[in-house]
Amino acid sequence: MTVPGTLNKFKRLKIKQRDPNERKNDFDMYMIPYTFEEVKIEADRCLGCGLCVPGCPARVNIPGYVRAIADGDRERGINILFKDLPLPQICGTVCTHRCEDACVFHNRGDAVAIRHIKRYIAENSDYTRDVNITKKADTGKRVAAIGAGPASLTIAYYLALNGVHVDIYEKHKVPGGMMTIGIPRYRLSMDFINKEVDFILSLGAEIKYGVEVGKDISFEDLMKQYDAVFIGAGNHNPRRTGTAGAEKTDRVMHAIEFLRRVALGEKVDVGEKVIVIGGGFTAMDAARTSLRLGAKKASIYYRRRFEDRPSAGTSNGEEEYEETVAEGIEFIWTVTPFEYVVENGKLKGMKYWKNEMVEQEGGGRAKPVPMKDQEYFVEADFIIEATGQTVDFSFLPEHLKEKLEMNWNNIKVDGNGMTSIEGVFAGGDAVNGTKDIISAVADGKRAAKGITKYLGL
Ligand SMILES: Cc1cc2nc3c(=O)[nH]c(=O)nc-3n(C[C@H](O)[C@H](O)[C@H](O)COP(=O)(O)OP(=O)(O)OC[C@H]3O[C@@H](n4cnc5c(N)ncnc54)[C@H](O)[C@@H]3O)c2cc1C
Ligand code: SF4
Known part of the structure; x- marks a missing residue:
């Protein structure tokens, strides 16, 4: 030592x-x-x-x-x-x-x-x-938050301290958002999540489980019933590769669905050979989860090079990569899948091209370009696409969707965390580009301050 x-x-x-x-x-x-x-x-x-x-x-x-x-x-x-x-x-x-x-x-x-x-x-x-808590007297003000992820939990904490009651509407029956239904248990135990959620709720906030905004209650009703609304709905709309053959089998799944099913207790049968498409944290979590479900071999196929993978060079990125390799997961770089081969309803494997990396004129990230003159095939029992996700806006009625200003795929907010709709605030993955827990917390803190100001407290 x-x-x-x-x-x-x-x-x-x-x-x-x-x-x-x-x-x-x-x-x-x-x-x-x-x-x-x-x-x-x-x-x-x-x-x-x-x-x-x-x-x-x-x-x-x-x-x-x-x-x-x-x-x-x-x-x-x-x-x-x-x-x-x-x-x-x-x-x-x-x-x-x-x-x-x-x-x-x-x-x-x-x-x-x-x-x-x-x-x-x-x-x-x-x-x-x-923890020394100083909590202000109840102001009678009430705020609705969509989603029980870290962004909403953070506003619930800070607003409770300011005497504001927060009702969190969560479509699943568990708290935590992606911390629970994305991050696998071998990295983050449910006890850890429950400890912090329970403490926040003990200060006065409430989670209404199994209530989907836009389906079980309308967004407009929330706006009518509460003094302010916070959107902490995250990014749960899977982005698919569009590879041919996926539609013929249920053995190709997006990572978000796969990890959610496993987190919610389903025993997903992945067979022996698993392919994961992607190169980020979600791909590594999906591959490592597959091993824990009994796969003999899990391989990650990424379209760019080793040095281009997401988070390369950060200490977190390097640590997770090392841990994944230590568990025996193999990485195959510069690959574009073009067909999932399904015969008589059974997934056989994946056809793919190797990519060459083409430098961009005037700099910028080198682009992967498939070399289509050579085709490869690899056997697979299960294929997982870890190719990102976007905000699911189905909870918003059309006229409000039109009013909601966007910053590319993210909701645009001002310095108080308020969106272009008066009294509607947002934060977390639906807003920031970094898409991690601590950024959701930072957004939640900003929105809690903004809401407090908005409510004139
Ligand atoms: C596989 C994976 C691994 C990750 N690993 C890490 C990590 O190691 N470290 C890290 O910092 N970050 C990690 N992240 C990212 C992190 O989990 C997210 O950045 C963070 O959880 C985002 O918080 P959020 O509050 O914005 O939304 P979320 O955590 O996504 O929560 C949103 C909640 O809103 C609910 N919801 C959505 N729409 C509705 C609706 N209409 N009605 C009711 N409820 C609704 C959803 O069910 C969900 O529970 C990981 C993400 C994934 C997918
Ligand atoms: S204060 Fe922060 S940056 Fe400075 S040594 Fe400590 S941990 Fe490192």
Whole structure:
């Protein structure tokens, strides 16, 4: 073990993980959290310079809570965390930790393990006992939020502290949004999610489960019944590749549907050989989940090169890639599928071309161009398309869709988180381009402030 104050200040105390050959057979969490001795050693490396803070979308006071645990004061640490982040245990476990890429040690050794330190503080805290809550008296104001993901949970937390009641409408029967129905359990246990959701709800917010806005209740009714509405509906509309043959079989599925079904307890039969199309986190989660469902082989086919994959070069991207490879998943680069081969109703495999990467005139990202003179075939029992998703706007009536200003595929909001429709706010994946939990939290914080101002409180 390293000793604080030695040359090893530049080296991270690596967190332990379960053996990949063992962990790939079950859905138990694979990361083994720091002990108190370990977290102190790691926290002692921090210089308190604060360079990491702008790297965090929610601008959490990182040096503050890292110092607190270095001093052995976990309770101070959890209170610093809760000022800016009502989901510290979830983020301590699966945050994309872009703050670590901004740490002063990142390019001269190893960044301080900010995320693991946060997990230690949160996991070892009892929020009801340790978090000092000052809650304003009930103002009588009520806000409706669509979706029980991190964006809505964050506004529910901050508005509850300001005496505003939030009703969250969630079409599924579970809380958490993509944290629950996207991120697999081996990375984030349901206990972690429930702990933080329960704490937020204990302050006065409510989740109305199994209620789909646009179907079970109209968006306009929400606007009439509440003082403001928050859209935290995420991105749940699958983007498909359009590859021929997909329509002939139910053995080709979008990753969002696949991961959701597994998360909700369905035993999806993936067979022995699984192909995942894509190259990002969702592709890796889909492949790793397939192994845990019994696949003997899972391979990820991506249209660009190794160095072009999403999040390449970030510490989070590299860590997840290493963990995926360690579990025996193979990556095949520069591939375009053009047919899913189905014979007598049975999926046989996939035909694909290899791509050449063509540099763009005037710079820009090299473009994958299929070399169609050579065709390849690979056998598969199940194919998963992890090719992204967009906002599902089916909850909005046409006349409001027309009024809602967009920024490409995302809802446009102002500095208060308000959309182009008066009294309607938005945040999270439906709004921001980064599409991670901490950005949803940052959006939720902004919207909670904006709503408080809008309500004249
Ligand atoms: C496979 C996968 C892995 C990921 N891994 C990570 C990770 O490791 N770290 C990280 O930071 N981020 C990760 N993300 C991204 C992260 O989960 C999202 O950025 C975040 O959850 C977005 O939060 P949100 O509140 O905007 O929406 P969501 O979490 O998507 O929640 C939206 C909720 O709205 C509900 N909803 C939608 N429409 C309606 C309606 N009409 N009526 C009622 N309810 C509705 C949905 O059911 C859903 O529960 C991952 C995402 C996926 C898909
Ligand atoms: S940048 Fe690194 S060393 Fe500086 S405060 Fe943040 S965690 Fe500590």
